[in-house]
Amino acid sequence: MADGGVTLRHRAREIPVALRVAILYLLARLITTGFIALAAGLSGPASRFGADATVSELLMGWDAQWYWSIVTQGYPTDLPVDLAGDVQQNQWAFMPVYPVLANLVGLPLxxxxxxxxLVPVVAGYLACLVLYRLLRDRLDETATMWAVLLFAAGPLAAMFHLGYAEALFLLWLFLALRCLQRRRFGWLYLLIPLMGYTRPGVLAFALLLGLYGIWRWFRRRRDPLPVREIVHIIALGLIAVIVGFSWQVIAGIVTGDMSAYLDTELSWRRGWLSAEESGFVPFAGFVQAAGMWFRLWGMPSALGYAALAVCVGAVAWLLLSERHVRRLGVVVRLWSASYIVYLLAVFFPQSSIFRLLLPLSPLYGALAAPRSTWWRVAMLVLGLAGQWWWIYSMLAQGNAYTQIP
Incomplete structure (x- = not known):
């Protein structure tokens, strides 16, 4: 019996990686499709989509409508404002690469x-393939395939179906991390602009490049750092910073208001905060939200601040000391730290925080690293349960600030 199991595993590994990943990805997509269809049937009159919602309405809801409006209406030259003169939500909060590509793919159809x-479905599969390569150098074959499965069937797997830019951004990101891992710097000159104009987050990659350069510098006696690589790291870091801030400049030139992009982003948090609090101060968003959410939940704000401090400390310990995270290598760990710092600096936590954690997906390798099959199965079950909760809460019931995907 044991010999039969070994033979079966050996035969499975003879199947090309692309096909094995495709099988897992297809199964995960079928499950997610079933969840979304069930959520459409459960959508009630209080939902944003109303009773008798269809699957296509769920897939093209919420932010997908903003991407569609970019294709049909373009970006506004005059910012929409309310009676108080405050900028309202508009297309400038969303980058152009995904809707333009989706429109090109959709034209012949x-x-x-x-x-x-189709774009997020295909991008999700390709992202799974790159994730496999990204983790395979650090983990064994079984753990790597489990990491891919946990990613494909995780709590936010609906992002491979919805008309959002996340799946495409993950593809660019995983490719960029793999290039940095293998020191193929040339491709990053293309991938950084693609990331930067697909969705916000490229400034986190700029921080990653800075930390990576410092790490390489201190290791240069054991791991030579040629001048050519120093030039690449510095140049790419500068390009990432320029791309990261360029959208603000573009929005300012088109609208004639250099604060157009920032005011547009802040419009999404204005409903939560007073006029005095709703301006942008780096790292203030999480502190403000920690106090606010705990007050809304009927608990003291001080408890929220303490919880935030505990979470930040726990994440720092995981990235610095947890052995399974350390196994993933310095590129994944530095990226994770950089992206978390970026979120802390610019984001105001709302229900969309779950979606914004997707770029940390290489950490699925740490969840899959323990050799216990029971542990991996438990993580898969938890991921599927979380996926259903997210789809039901954000799509079938989504109708308020607390239920926005």
């Missing part, structure tokens, strides 16, 4: 929605 669905 006669439907933008078809392209908006």
């Amino acid at each position: 006669g439907s933008y929605a078809a392209g908006a669905f």
Whole structure:
């Protein structure tokens, strides 16, 4: 019996990686499709989508509508404002690469929605393939495949179906991390702009490059750091910073208001905060939200601040000391730290925080690293349960600030 199991595993490993990943990805997509169809049937009159919602309506809801409006209306030259003169939500908060690509794919099919669905589905599969390569150098074959499965079937797996830019951004990101891991710096000159104009987050990659350069510098006696690589690291870091801030400049030039992008982003948090609090101060968003959410939950704000401090400390310990995270290598760990610092600096936590954690997906390798099959199965079950909770809460019931995907 044991010999049969070994033989079966050996035969499975003879199947090309691309096909094995495709099988896992397809199974995960079928499950997610079932969840979304069930959520459509459970959508009630209080939902944003109303009773008798369809799957296509769920896939093209919420932020997918903003991407669609970029294709149909473009970016506004005059910012929409309310009676108080405050900038309202508009297309400038969303980058152009995904909707343009979705429109190109959808043109021969006669439907933008078809392209908006196909792009994340295909990008998600390709991201799984790159994730496999990213982790395989650090983990054994079984752990790597489990990490890919946990990613493909995780709590935010609906992002591989919805008309959002996340799946495409993950593809660019994983490719960029793999290039940095293998020191193929040339490709990053293309990938950094693609990331930067797909969705916000490229400034975190700029921080990663800075930390990576410092790490390489201190290791230069054991791991030579040629002048050519120093030039690449510095140049790419500068390009990432320029790309990261360029969208603000573009929005300012088009609208004639250099604060257009920032005011647009702040419009999403204005409903939560007073006029005095709703301005942008780096790292203030998480502190403000910690106090606010705990007050809304009927608990003291001080408890929220303490919880935030505990979470930050726990994340720092995981990235610095947890042995399974350390196994993933310095590139994944530095990226994770950089992205978390970026979120802490610029984001105001709302229900969309779950979606914004997706770029930390290489850490699925740490969840898959323990050799216990029971542990991996438990993580998969928890991921599927979390996926259903997210789909049901944000799509079938989504109708308020606390239920926005």
